[in-house]
Amino acid sequence: MIKAFLFDLDGVIVDTAIYHYQAWKQMANDLGFDISEEFNEQLKGVSRMESLDIILKYGGIKLSEAEKLSLATKKNENYLTLVSKMSPADILPGVSDFFVQVRKEKIKTALGSVSKNAKLILERIGMLDDFNIIIDGNKIAKGKPDPEVFLKGAEELGVSPKECLVFEDAVAGVEAAKVGGMKAIGIGKKEVLTKADFVVENLVGLNIDELLKQIA
Ligand code: BG6
Numbered sequence: 001m002i003k004a005f006l007f008d009l010d011g012v013i014v015d016t017a018i019y020h021y022q023a024w025k026q027m028a029n030d031l032g033f034d035i036s037e038e039f040n041e042q043l044k045g046v047s048r049m050e051s052l053d054i055i056l057k058y059g060g061i062k063l064s065e066a067e068k069l070s071l072a073t074k075k076n077e078n079y080l081t082l083v084s085k086m087s088p089a090d091i092l093p094g095v096s097d098f099f100v101q102v103r104k105e106k107i108k109t110a111l112g113s114v115s116k117n118a119k120l121i122l123e124r125i126g127m128l129d130d131f132n133i134i135i136d137g138n139k140i141a142k143g144k145p146d147p148e149v150f151l152k153g154a155e156e157l158g159v160s161p162k163e164c165l166v167f168e169d170a171v172a173g174v175e176a177a178k179v180g181g182m183k184a185i186g187i188g189k190k191e192v193l194t195k196a197d198f199v200v201e202n203l204v205g206l207n208i209d210e211l212l213k214q215i216a
């Protein structure tokens with residue numbers, strides 16, 4: 001029986017995924033190459049430094065640790081400029097209504113994001129109090145697809161992995177949920193999120209009872 005919902009942040013609750021992409025694209029362009037949206041799929045859910053390594057490898061660029069740290073810091077500054085104007089209006093369609101149902105059904109909630117900016121984003125969109133537990137990039141050692149972020153969420157909520165349902169837009173995030181022994185709802189395209197138990201385009205009109213029947 002599902003007792004808890006674990007939500008990814010970027011691309012599930014709020015569309016920061018586009019800002020991460022824009023900031024990385026800017027960095028790649030400054031280094032003399034480009035990254036496509038398709039390429040960007042593999043960066044979703046992946047930590048800042050791991051994303052940087054993937055991009056630099058793709059661009060055929062080798063840098064020292066100090067240079068990499070400086071690039072990651074600059075990317076984060078650009079990202080923070082892009083998200084600084086965010087407000088509750090940026091919450092993705094269907095999310096607020098879905099959380100009304102979640103509260104009504106008394107389902108436990110955790111945020112499971114590898115982003116170190118997660119709390120700041122939640123504050124900006126006014127959703128900090130919507131989660132019983134927040135596990136973010138500052139609390140974990142390994143990024144998705146490692147299940148650490150979700151397993152920690154389950155542990156802090158006092159539920160077993162089997163009792164958790166994860167909401168994820170990233171291939172790495174769905175993988176993390178499945179490796180952790182949890183069910184996963186993919187938010188996005190079926191062709192991309194092939195390992196998810198069920199895929200929806202977004203949370204618009206999603207009914208919890210029907211959803212739970214789909215994955216039973
Ligand atoms: C994830 C995003 O939520 O957080 C990734 O999907 C991002 O694209 C990662 O790299 C780390 O985020 P941040 O905010 O700590 O750089």
Ligand code: MG
Pocket residue numbers: 008009010011012017044045168169170173
């Ligand atoms: Mg995401």
